[in-house]
Amino acid sequence: MPEAIDLTVEFGDVREEEQLDWSKLVAYLRDQQLPGADAPMTVKQFRGGSSNLTYLLRFGDREWVVRRPPFGPLPVGGHDMSREYRVLSRLWEVFKPAPRGMFFSDDVSIIGAPFFVMERRTGIVIKNRQPLPPELGNDPATFRAMSEGFIETLGDLHGVDYKAIGLETLGKPDGFLKRQITGWMARWEKAKTREVPLMEKLGAWFLDNMPLSPPPVLVHNDFYLHNVMIGAVNHGEIVGVFDWEMSTIGDPLVDLGIVMNYWRDQNDPPELLGTSQGEAHTLRPGFLTRDELLHRYSTRTGRDVSAMPYYWAWAHWKTATVVEQIYVRYVRGQTTDPRFALMGPMAPALALAAAQVASRLGFKPWL
Structure with a gap:
């Protein structure tokens, strides 16, 4: 053990x-x-x-x-x-x-x-699958301020003039969304520890139903509550954003879909809530709902977010692959980190969540 x-x-x-x-x-x-x-x-x-x-x-x-x-x-x-x-x-x-x-x-x-x-x-980090840091307290007003600061920080990132700081060659925005889908499909095939037919069906559906991407921005590509640092004094201030290894130039709604994927609402299905493996932090009173996040992001940036079910579903699907890549390292004995042993059920649960969101746009998993 x-x-x-x-x-x-x-x-x-x-x-x-x-x-x-x-x-x-x-x-x-x-x-x-x-x-x-x-x-x-x-x-x-x-x-x-x-x-x-x-x-x-x-x-x-x-x-x-x-x-x-x-x-x-x-x-x-x-x-x-x-x-x-x-x-x-x-x-x-x-x-x-x-x-x-x-x-x-x-x-x-x-x-x-x-x-x-x-x-x-230095500041406060909210750790995945762990209780909220006690220094945050339990005031709904604090959690609302954190939510607002979090989503506004993403909006501000998407407003950065990446050409002005010499990052215009960081990525190739033309065809970005399609490359993301095909690339992660290939990663799934290499990492999977068992067959999950829904993953293949969804991958094909995503390719056949791609929306038109908005103008490109600097994309973090893994923006969620546990990759940011909260101000120790002003809890509505984000004092750090980490894990930029997948950042690129591309579709801003990919980032927003990732936010939706990690955020939890009270009416989420039990299988999805179970992937939190502990407390789903954003269920606490005061945290914005997903709809409120979308509205605040749209207000901050002026972007149309009507295509979000597609990006949200795809982010669930991508995250299923990410956790499988982590889990397979444990299966192969490449790490003894005890957290990774618990990730076995997560990919099928996330695939199901992706299918449920995609069904709003006509995806039929039984076909």
Whole structure:
């Protein structure tokens, strides 16, 4: 049995199988003249997230964050450290919640994989499948302010002039939605641990029913409540947005669909609520409903969101593939993280949720 880890804390000791060559890393950081790196270093590992590995480096009173891909075989196109660094090395200039990327290295002889160093942000992180942090309290007004700050931050991201900060070649917006669908279909085939026929039926339906995309924006591609940091004093302020490895230039409604996919409403089916594996945070009184989120986003950006059932259904389907990619690492023995052992039922549940939303647009799973 894997060792139990307290996931309620922000960080803890580094897991044994995820130790790095710290002496080589320190030598690199000192060579790069990272501020504070001349002091003795201590290391902790962040407990949040289920994709890339994230470490907290302390040099006296200076703190920095290092990110690298997980150990073991990786899906093609995933865990792109150079992409994440590229975005964070520029975006912080115009989008305040983006932490600044400091250095990137693709020299795998240092810690075994490409990695980058970024600034440390401080605030409150809401961890997936864990109770809400007690410092947030239980006031509905707090949760409403958090919801508003969250969705307005996404709207502001989509208003960034990405060409002005040199990110116009980050992606190819023409054909973006179709590439997303076909790419994730291929990832599903490589990661699946069992047959889920609904996944194949939905994939074909998504290709046959693509809406016309609005003008392209800088897309985060994994924007949800657990990838942001809440202000410690002003809980309506988002002081950090993390996990930019899949960011690109493309359809803004893909991001909004991902928000809808992760957000939970009181009338959601039991199978979908069950994927929260604990408290579904957005069911607390005060959190905006999905419809309220859409309205606020549309008001903030001026965008038409009438096609959202398509993007929402597709985000459920994509997330089914994401969790299967994580679960298969546990099945293959590539990680002992106890969270991953619980992900087996999630892909079928998310496929069913996708089908239920897509049925509003005419999808018939029995055909």
